[in-house]
Amino acid sequence: MFLLVSTVQGYYCIVAYLPGDCEIEVGKLGTFQFPSGFYVYTGSGLSSLEGRIGRHLGMDKKRKWHIDYFLEKAAPVAFLPVVSSDQTECEINSMFLKKGEVVAEGFGSSDCKCPSHLVFVGDYPHLE
Numbered sequence: 001m002f003l004l005v006s007t008v009q010g011y012y013c014i015v016a017y018l019p020g021d022c023e024i025e026v027g028k029l030g031t032f033q034f035p036s037g038f039y040v041y042t043g044s045g046l047s048s049l050e051g052r053i054g055r056h057l058g059m060d061k062k063r064k065w066h067i068d069y070f071l072e073k074a075a076p077v078a079f080l081p082v083v084s085s086d087q088t089e090c091e092i093n094s095m096f097l098k099k100g101e102v103v104a105e106g107f108g109s110s111d112c113k114c115p116s117h118l119v120f121v122g123d124y125p126h127l128e
Helices: 049-057 066-070 089-097
Strands: 010-018 022-026 030-034 037-045 075-082 118-122
Touching: 010 089, 022 066, 037 066, 037 089, 049 075, 066 118, 089 118
Parallel strands: none
Antiparallel strands: 010 037, 010 075, 022 030, 037 118
8 A cells, every 4th residue: 555645835725614603612722702604714734735634624633723623613615725835824814814804813823923814704705
């Protein structure tokens, strides 16, 4: 048996749907009230984009990142890989911040100045 491991680096966006209003404890960050609707999370896979996305799709995992807590309640509906060295995770995230709102301050952004890397976009997102 062969195991193929991609070493493609880049960034990704997860579009996830939360079917009902819900309170979620996000590790040490705290507990937040999340309204139902669509969210976009921006992250990085700088060692392996494929590996990071695969991990987020996995069901049996330890909670390591803020998004792990959120995806226990929300269903991922799309993954948007961005294979780029021209843009950064924060630049990509800023596009979504302009179209939505921050529900959980500091979510996924403990290593940058962004208010959050999880953006609530409400109804089905029409993202350009």
